[in-house]
Amino acid sequence: MTTTKVVLRFPPDLTDQPVTYNLIKEYDLMVNILRGHIIPKEEGMLVLEVTGKKKQLQRGMDYLAKIGVETQKLSKDIRWLKDLCTHCTACTSLCPTHALSVERDTMLVSFEKADCIACEMCVTVCPYSAMEVQV
Amino acid sequence: MKTVEEINEKIKKGKALVLTAEEIIDFVDQKGTKKAAEAVDVVTTGTFGPMCSSGAYFNVGHSKPRIKIGGGKAYLNDVPVYTGFAAVDILLGATAVPDDDPRNAVFPGKFAYGGGHVIEELLSGKEVRLTATAYGTDCYPRKKLETRITLDDMNEAVLFNPRNCYQNYNVAVNLSDRPLYTYMGVLQPRLGNANYSSAGQLSPLLCDPFYRTTGVGTRIFLGGGTGYVAWQGTQHSPCVPRTDLGVPKVSAGTIAVIGDLKQMDPRWLRGTSFRGYGVTLTVGIGVPIPILDEETVVQAAVRDEDIVAQVVDYSETYPQRESGSLAEVSYAQLKTGEISLDEKKVPTASFSSYAMAREIAGILKDWIQKGQFLLTECVQRLPSSDSGIVFKGLQEKPIRFKKAV
Numbered sequence: 226m227t228t229t230k231v232v233l234r235f236p237p238d239l240t241d242q243p244v245t246y247n248l249i250k251e252y253d254l255m256v257n258i259l260r261g262h263i264i265p266k267e268e269g270m271l272v273l274e275v276t277g278k279k280k281q282l283q284r285g286m287d288y289l290a291k292i293g294v295e296t297q298k299l300s301k302d303i304r305w306l307k308d309l310c311t312h313c314t315a316c317t318s319l320c321p322t323h324a325l326s327v328e329r330d331t332m333l334v335s336f337e338k339a340d341c342i343a344c345e346m347c348v349t350v351c352p353y354s355a356m357e358v359q360v
Numbered sequence: 361m362k363t364v365e366e367i368n369e370k371i372k373k374g375k376a377l378v379l380t381a382e383e384i385i386d387f388v389d390q391k392g393t394k395k396a397a398e399a400v401d402v403v404t405t406g407t408f409g410p411m412c413s414s415g416a417y418f419n420v421g422h423s424k425p426r427i428k429i430g431g432g433k434a435y436l437n438d439v440p441v442y443t444g445f446a447a448v449d450i451l452l453g454a455t456a457v458p459d460d461d462p463r464n465a466v467f468p469g470k471f472a473y474g475g476g477h478v479i480e481e482l483l484s485g486k487e488v489r490l491t492a493t494a495y496g497t498d499c500y501p502r503k504k505l506e507t508r509i510t511l512d513d514m515n516e517a518v519l520f521n522p523r524n525c526y527q528n529y530n531v532a533v534n535l536s537d538r539p540l541y542t543y544m545g546v547l548q549p550r551l552g553n554a555n556y557s558s559a560g561q562l563s564p565l566l567c568d569p570f571y572r573t574t575g576v577g578t579r580i581f582l583g584g585g586t587g588y589v590a591w592q593g594t595q596h597s598p599c600v601p602r603t604d605l606g607v608p609k610v611s612a613g614t615i616a617v618i619g620d621l622k623q624m625d626p627r628w629l630r631g632t633s634f635r636g637y638g639v640t641l642t643v644g645i646g647v648p649i650p651i652l653d654e655e656t657v658v659q660a661a662v663r664d665e666d667i668v669a670q671v672v673d674y675s676e677t678y679p680q681r682e683s684g685s686l687a688e689v690s691y692a693q694l695k696t697g698e699i700s701l702d703e704k705k706v707p708t709a710s711f712s713s714y715a716m717a718r719e720i721a722g723i724l725k726d727w728i729q730k731g732q733f734l735l736t737e738c739v740q741r742l743p744s745s746d747s748g749i750v751f752k753g754l755q756e757k758p759i760r761f762k763k764a765v
Contacts, residue, residue, distance in 0.1 A: 312715040315555070319548070
């Protein structure tokens with residue numbers, strides 16, 4: 226059995242499709258949803274932990290690619306460039322796992338890398354390019 | 361009752377008691393306002409947030425042969441600068457972006473580089489590309505210029521910001537069903553988050569709500585160096601609803617600031633990119649408040665729980681210039697990281713760094729204690745709540761063209 230974490234990005238026309246159900250039913254995969262953000266008729270995002278036989282896992286990924294779901298393995302690392310951070314806290318309210326958080330007494334931001342699921346939300350919102358994707 | 365002159369004498373002798381706008385709160389709690397007014401000489405404030413009405417003007421020196429950039433076109437690292445001055449004076453605005461930046465053509469645009477970033481790079485000692493084209497005259501024959509240039513190469517480099525230090529500001533939320541990309545950051549649909557931008561109890565004009573000591577000529581911490589208040593800032597709007605303590609409940613006063621860019625520090629002037637919105641400059645400012653009497657100490661000791669801001673919808677109310685506040689919340693509530701709106705818990709975040717505002721107030725305190733920074737008495741007060749100033753919206757009027765005869 227192999228386990229992998231993967232980010233799925235859905236185009237608007239697929240957000241109402243039972244994609245997760247198909248992964249479980251048709252490809253015999255165990256799916257644990259770590260994070261989801263789906264608005265019907267708009268782009269959606271799911272972070273999944275998927276466990277299954279290697280071959281089934283590959284077939285599942287092929288299925289996703291075929292129907293137009295963009296997949297990205299969580300092999301990416303998000304790096305916090307502390308020297309560039311101004312501790313404005315803009316990233317902290319959007320970080321789904323609170324990997325980025327504020328120590329309220331000091332109002333300083335900190336980054337707990339182990340909790341990061343590489344959704345890249347912080348990369349989008351940081352005004353100072355202090356969050357970086359390392360491939 | 362003390363005077364600025366007396367306080368300066370104490371600073372020179374190393375005998376002045378200087379506290380930050382946070383420290384004064386505890387001091388007043390323990391000693392009371394009367395004793396605090398007698399004992400404390402200066403309260404230092406600080407703020408570090410994105411301030412779009414920022415920029416710098418430069419005299420780049422005369423090339424050989426000469427070129428008249430004035431009236432021509434010029435760029436610093438491909439960012440366009442304003443050239444409508446004398447031959448080699450140029451003005452760079454913080455929000456300017458390169459002509460070939462795709463902006464929001466592919467939404468939301470990244471706005472990775474612009475005027476604010478050029479200012480930060482120059483301060484970091486980096487060379488930037490100065491390119492210019494001109495029409496050529498008898499006295500300025502050259503029509504094209506391409507050169508590398510540093511801050512040291514320039515004759516003058518002056519930070520001049522027509523509006524900084526907003527006295528209070530909106531808390532931005534999004535009531536619509538789609539994400540919004542604004543100057544208050546990314547606002548998630550259906551009250552997904554609430555963004556604010558003020559240092560609250562540390563913010564200069566919230567500690568001097570009626571501009572009693574902050575006026576034209578006030579010496580300040582600006583971008584890591586010293587600068588001055590040049591005038592009231594644009595959109596200065598002091599006649600607004602205020603709390604019992606006199607603190608504006610909505611955005612109100614502003615200051616225009618000026619200072620020699622060459623003695624500033626890139627840590628306190630940061631190029632800033634807002635996805636889907638644009639570029640700007642984040643500016644560090646600290647204003648000293650001389651404690652002249654009990655009133656100044658009461659106002660300087662204002663606390664986050666006594667400062668309120670209005671929650672405004674940025675999907676409809678703000679862009680359509682409608683009025684309306686969804687709720688009133690205090691900075692103490694905002695700083696917990698969560699507020700309640702419509703019985704929903706909404707996470708909060710700030711675009712003004714409280715941690716760095718605190719650091720600025722501490723640095724300014726240190727400068728004053730060491731006698732390196734003396735206070736100035738303002739030469740003209742800023743218009744206050746009795747000025748009758750009305751902050752006008754633009755009333756559009758149709759342009760009528762004269763018929764050709």
